[in-house]
Amino acid sequence: MYINPNIDKPIFIQIAEQLEDSIFTGTYPEETKIPSTNEISVLLNINPHTVLKGMNMLVDQEIIYKKRGLGMFVKEGAVIKIRQKRQNQFYDQYIATLLEEASKLQMSKEEIITLIERGYDHELNSN
Numbered sequence: 001m002y003i004n005p006n007i008d009k010p011i012f013i014q015i016a017e018q019l020e021d022s023i024f025t026g027t028y029p030e031e032t033k034i035p036s037t038n039e040i041s042v043l044l045n046i047n048p049h050t051v052l053k054g055m056n057m058l059v060d061q062e063i064i065y066k067k068r069g070l071g072m073f074v075k076e077g078a079v080i081k082i083r084q085k086r087q088n089q090f091y092d093q094y095i096a097t098l099l100e101e102a103s104k105l106q107m108s109k110e111e112i113i114t115l116i117e118r119g120y121d122h123e124l125n126s127n
Contacts, residue, residue, distance in 0.1 A: 003044050011046060015054030020063060023074050024082045030074045034064060037072075061085075 001022075003014050019034060028034050037055060041048040055072060058064045063078045102112050 001040065001044060003046065012050050012053035012057070015040065015044075015051055016057040019054065019058060020082055023063060023078055024086075028074050030076050030078055032074055033070070034072050034074060 001015075001018050003011055003018075005011065007014075019028075022028050023030075023034075035043075037048045037051045040046075040051045044051075055064065059066065059072075061081065062075055063081060064072050065075050066072055098112070
């Protein structure tokens with residue numbers, strides 16, 4: 001886990017995003033314990049309240065939950081929730097912008113699909 005204090009994004013959000021990514025990639029499977037607030041704060045040398053604020057974001061999103069006296073655990077169905085959230089963000093950040101620019105360029109749906117297929121072909125051939 002790495003926190004960059006030199007960027008505009010608040011540290012608690014960076015923590016939430018990194019924990020979310022670790023859950024999504026399987027580092028912390030569903031129904032397993034994640035590191036404690038104190039463990040993360042010592043690892044990153046930051047205030048435990050900052051870590052807790054990031055964790056509470058994930059609690060509010062129903063990605064993790066607290067077991068009294070045991071710590072925080074990944075909630076069942078968390079990966080699906082994260083995937084849906086990221087797909088929505090992907091649409092908002094990339095697809096909507098792509099369609100807006102394509103409209104300005106008066107591109108047809110077929111022309112857009114051709115460009116996407118060309119990109120896929122390029123990626124497959126470069127690997």
